[in-house]
Amino acid sequence: MNLESSLITWIQKKSGKLSSAVKLGIGDDCAVVKFSGDLIFTKDSLVEGTHFKWGYQTLFQLGRKALAVNLSDVAAMGGVPLYALVELGIPKKFSQEKIKEIYRGIFFEAKTQATTIIGGNIVTSACFWISITLIGKSAKHFVTRSGARSHDLIGVAGYLGLATAGLHSIKRGLKGYGVLKKAYQKPCVLVGVGSVLAQKRWVHAMIDVSDGFLKDLNHVCCQSKLGAQIEITNLSIHPQLSLWAKKNNKNVFHALLSGGEDYALLFTFPSKHLKNIHKLLKNNGILFNVLGEITPKKGLFLTQKGKPHPLPKCLGYDHFS
Incomplete structure (x- = not known):
């Protein structure tokens, strides 16, 4: 099993039990979610050298923060977070254990806000970066x-x-x-x-x-x-x-x-x-x-x-x- 396949299998196991609204989660070309009402979408990224430097925080903390900055955007709209799509750009010499530790931080932060990771992407990159798309539901009255x-x-x-x-x-x-x-x-x-x-x-x-x-x-x-x-x-x-x-x-x-x-x-x-x-x-x-x-x-x-x-x-x- 190659690095990408083994990582996806590990992420699937760690993502936990899906809610009844998630018809299809990690592992396919797309996730499928049943929903009615207004949805809120936001996306934010952390790029090595631009938004953070190694040693300023642990890998676990970096994962938490990557999701937290998106959660904060949903909070500012008065929404409730539901699902996240996680994309990583990974240098070739980046170890699988480091990637897993970052994901552990993401999963920890997601659990605190009842948010489910339903998909994402992994690519090779000259520098490390992490980009998350967060989907939330709007209250009856959202704030701008x-x-x-x-x-x-x-x-x-x-x-x-x-x-x-x-x-x-x-x-x-x-x-x-x-x-x-x-x-x-x-x-x-x-x-x-x-x-x-x-x-x-x-x-x-x-x-x-x-x-x-x-x-x-x-x-x-x-x-x-x-x-x-x-x-x-x-x-x-x-x-x-x-x-x-x-x-x-x-x-x-x-x-x-x-x-x-x-x-x-x-x-x-x-x-x-x-x-x-x-x-x-x-x-x-x-x-x-x-x-x-x-x-x-x-x-x-x-x-x-x-x-x-x-x-x-x-x-x-x-x-x-």
């Missing part, structure tokens, strides 16, 4: 980036800035900063929260913070044809982030505003739902901050204790820089 309304409040569920500080700590070989490193290596996605916010119709627009708070807020504003004003002193600063900034001579607000890969949820909502949202997130142990307001005037505007504060030169991660 373009639904923000003037005078909506701007809320964030989850901490900001931790992952970028964690990556810096890993790169520099800094001791400690366990919370920061974990945020980069094992991101926590808020699928359940996103789904409830959508089903309750408490939010008008939503996006996950993957490229940086300001960069992703700008996506919402541009697609909603509005602007935003942010009071930066409303940002909660994790104690480890504050310590990291102080000891490494870093601007903590740059990490908070422009750091990526936090996978927090950023959403806009009418003030009448503030108490409900606060209660939901508090009951789930998730940090919640109201950072500002959507404005009819286009553009992003920062204040610090009510006084104008300049925007950073870089709003967040640029995929083509």
Whole structure:
């Protein structure tokens, strides 16, 4: 049995029992799924040298993260994940055991979110990459980036800035900063929260913070044809982030505003739902901050204790820089 065939057989065994809706899973030309209603599709990739470097996380963590970044997109639409298609580009000298360890991470993350791996592809490549297509189901009301309304409040569920500080700590070989490193290596996605916010119709627009708070807020504003004003002193600063900034001579607000890969949820909502949202997130142990307001005037505007504060030169991660 060649490498591809043996891997497919192993993946089939590890994928577990299929739900009754999956008529045909891994092993054929296509998967077949029975479904009615609206489906959500998303696709994201992690490419060696572009999105990660070996040694910054374990193979297991890389597998988990590859699926987690897709799960976060579904969370931002208020959907529920169902199925995933996994494609790997593998260098010729990459061992089968390494591939299996990455898949173990994928299967672990899939299990935490009741997601089934139903197919995929394996190809040889000059560098390693992993690309996942995730299929979810939409709530009765799905949420987009373009639904923000003037005078909506701007809320964030989850901490900001931790992952970028964690990556810096890993790169520099800094001791400690366990919370920061974990945020980069094992991101926590808020699928359940996103789904409830959508089903309750408490939010008008939503996006996950993957490229940086300001960069992703700008996506919402541009697609909603509005602007935003942010009071930066409303940002909660994790104690480890504050310590990291102080000891490494870093601007903590740059990490908070422009750091990526936090996978927090950023959403806009009418003030009448503030108490409900606060209660939901508090009951789930998730940090919640109201950072500002959507404005009819286009553009992003920062204040610090009510006084104008300049925007950073870089709003967040640029995929083509």
